[in-house]
Amino acid sequence: MKVSYYPGCSLHATGKEYDLSIKTVSSALDIDLREVEDWSCCGASSAHMTNFKLSVALPARSLIAAEKDPGDVMVPCAACFNRLKTAQYHLRRDESLKKEIEEVVGGTFHDTVEIRHPLDIFYNDIGTDTMSAKVRKKLAGLKPVSYYGCLLLRPPEICQLDNYENPVIMDNLLNSTGAESMPWSYKTDCCGGSLTLGKTDVVVRLVDKLMTMAREAGANCLVTACPVCFANLDMRASENVRLPTFYFTEILALALGLEGPESWFRIHNTDPRPLLKSLNLL
Amino acid sequence: MATFLEEVNEKINGVPIQACYHCRKCTAGCPVAFAMEHNPNKIIKMIQMGMREEVLNSSTIWLCASCETCVTRCPNNVDIARMMDVLREIAIESKVPAKEKKILKFHEAFLSNIKSGGRINEPMMIVNYKLRSGDYFSDMAMGMSMFMKGKIKLISPRTKDMKSVRAIFKSTGA
Ligand code: SF4
Ligand code: SF4
Numbered sequence: 387m388k389v390s391y392y393p394g395c396s397l398h399a400t401g402k403e404y405d406l407s408i409k410t411v412s413s414a415l416d417i418d419l420r421e422v423e424d425w426s427c428c429g430a431s432s433a434h435m436t437n438f439k440l441s442v443a444l445p446a447r448s449l450i451a452a453e454k455d456p457g458d459v460m461v462p463c464a465a466c467f468n469r470l471k472t473a474q475y476h477l478r479r480d481e482s483l484k485k486e487i488e489e490v491v492g493g494t495f496h497d498t499v500e501i502r503h504p505l506d507i508f509y510n511d512i513g514t515d516t517m518s519a520k521v522r523k524k525l526a527g528l529k530p531v532s533y534y535g536c537l538l539l540r541p542p543e544i545c546q547l548d549n550y551e552n553p554v555i556m557d558n559l560l561n562s563t564g565a566e567s568m569p570w571s572y573k574t575d576c577c578g579g580s581l582t583l584g585k586t587d588v589v590v591r592l593v594d595k596l597m598t599m600a601r602e603a604g605a606n607c608l609v610t611a612c613p614v615c616f617a618n619l620d621m622r623a624s625e626n627v628r629l630p631t632f633y634f635t636e637i638l639a640l641a642l643g644l645e646g647p648e649s650w651f652r653i654h655n656t657d658p659r660p661l662l663k664s665l666n667l668l
Numbered sequence: 669m670a671t672f673l674e675e676v677n678e679k680i681n682g683v684p685i686q687a688c689y690h691c692r693k694c695t696a697g698c699p700v701a702f703a704m705e706h707n708p709n710k711i712i713k714m715i716q717m718g719m720r721e722e723v724l725n726s727s728t729i730w731l732c733a734s735c736e737t738c739v740t741r742c743p744n745n746v747d748i749a750r751m752m753d754v755l756r757e758i759a760i761e762s763k764v765p766a767k768e769k770k771i772l773k774f775h776e777a778f779l780s781n782i783k784s785g786g787r788i789n790e791p792m793m794i795v796n797y798k799l800r801s802g803d804y805f806s807d808m809a810m811g812m813s814m815f816m817k818g819k820i821k822l823i824s825p826r827t828k829d830m831k832s833v834r835a836i837f838k839s840t841g842a
Contacts, residue, residue, distance in 0.1 A: 395787045395788035396788075398787075398825065399788075399789075399790045399819060399824060400814065400819050402818070402819050424828050424829055425787075426782070426786040426787060427782045427786065427787045427788055429779075429782065430788075431733075431734055432778035432779050434734070434753055435734060435753055435775060436756055436757060436760060436779070437841070437842045438753065439840040440840040440842040443839075443840055444836060447832060447833070447836060490840060491832065491836060492832055536733075536734075536735040536736055536737070537736075540735070540739075541739060541740055542740060550740060574737075576700075576733055576735035576737065578699070578733055579733050579735070580733070580778075581771065583770070583774050583797055583807075584730075584768065584771035584773065584774040585703075586806065588731070592699055621810060653817040653819055655810070655813070655814075
């Protein structure tokens with residue numbers, strides 16, 4: 387299966403282990419990823435918070451670039467996923483905005499690509515049965531809570547990924563590895579996102595609450611599907627409540643017995659290796 | 669002249685905010701309400717009362733994290749997240765100084781980084797943010813540790829066709 391790949395800026399930097407683990411898992415599942423040619427940044431929160439047209443034009447440029455290769459585009463960062471889907475939503479509905487943006491970008495929007503998150507592709511196209519059949523190391527004892535955050539699910543009419551108050555696809559994928567995903571009520575609460583530099587104290591408070599609630603749910607780690615959430619959880623939690631955080635693709639790679647996980651875990655800020663060693667998973 | 673309410677509604681270009689019947693569900697679910705000067709529902713009331721200065725001067729419009737919880741749960745589809753975007757746009761256009769200066773400085777550093785390379789280079793963006801905000805010393809140890817782990821690099825691949833990126837910034841006035 388051939389899929390285009392839009393890594394976004396974070397996956398070339400702080401989200402390096404997300405990029406590496408996605409590529410490793412995809413290749414094990416025969417998903418052939420091809421990077422969108424000469425993509426540019428989606429503008430993230432900073433564009434839509436300050437300039438609406440810019441927030442549509444920047445993703446539109448990359449959507450048009452992706453159209454060289456019509457079909458699915460895998461977008462792993464929840465912020466990029468949300469911005470690309472939002473731009474597409476407006477371009478599909480507002481003919482005059484579409485004309486204006488096409489002029490700004492200097493290209494035509496043909497609407498020939500679908501923006502898809504790897505959770506969706508792994509869950510709906512590969513499926514948990516195939517996944518569990520490929521598991522080489524059952525992750526017994528790993529008790530994650532799935533943390534979906536905001537931008538994968540909201541607004542629901544744009545994201546259309548899963549139930550927006552109680553999503554389950556990440557939980558089901560994790561359970562297919564032998565891990566026991568713990569139920570909790572904070573799956574879609576906010577981590578503070580881009581406030582991390584401009585208003586760090588608010589982010590610390592939100593992240594500490596997530597950690598505290600994860601502990602209360604009986605979890606021994608958190609799992610995310612977004613580099614912004616990951617950075618906040620992995621780096622901003624206070625020492626007394628901190629739990630290790632993983633990308634869901636790191637967990638899949640570990641369970642499938644693929645090369646790489648240990649070297650990715652080494653670059654986490656909160657080292658997850660002691661937990662995995664105590665469970666005989668590393 | 670248009671009232672403040674009309675100005676905001678026109679820019680939202682969707683459900684007018686007077687559809688709000690003040691049930692405060694938005695505020696109950698807002699993750700940042702605890703830190704806001706005026707909560708999201710109060711901002712709606714203030715706009716209806718024409719309190720332009722107070723709204724644009726408030727910390728609320730900068731603290732909103734755009735988590736979209738409010739609009740997802742509002743029984744009347746009032747798009748508060750979009751309303752907050754609009755209020756920030758109006759504040760910038762009207763040159764009202766941001767109450768949360770560091771948050772605006774972050775957005776400026778972020779966008780100027782895209783303008784110069786088409787993609788974010790995290791160390792350069794952070795240096796730029798620190799120069800703008802004067803917040804020099806926070807997160808130094810974390811930055812060094814990420815650098816040592818090879819997570820952030822001083823040079824990262826840029827967009828090749830920068831002409832088209834610059835054209836986008838120029839014609840959107842950003
Ligand atoms: S949830 Fe909607 S109707 Fe209720 S107070 Fe908030 S904006 Fe108004
Ligand atoms: S989008 Fe803004 S106002 Fe709405 S719930 Fe989130 S932080 Fe609060």
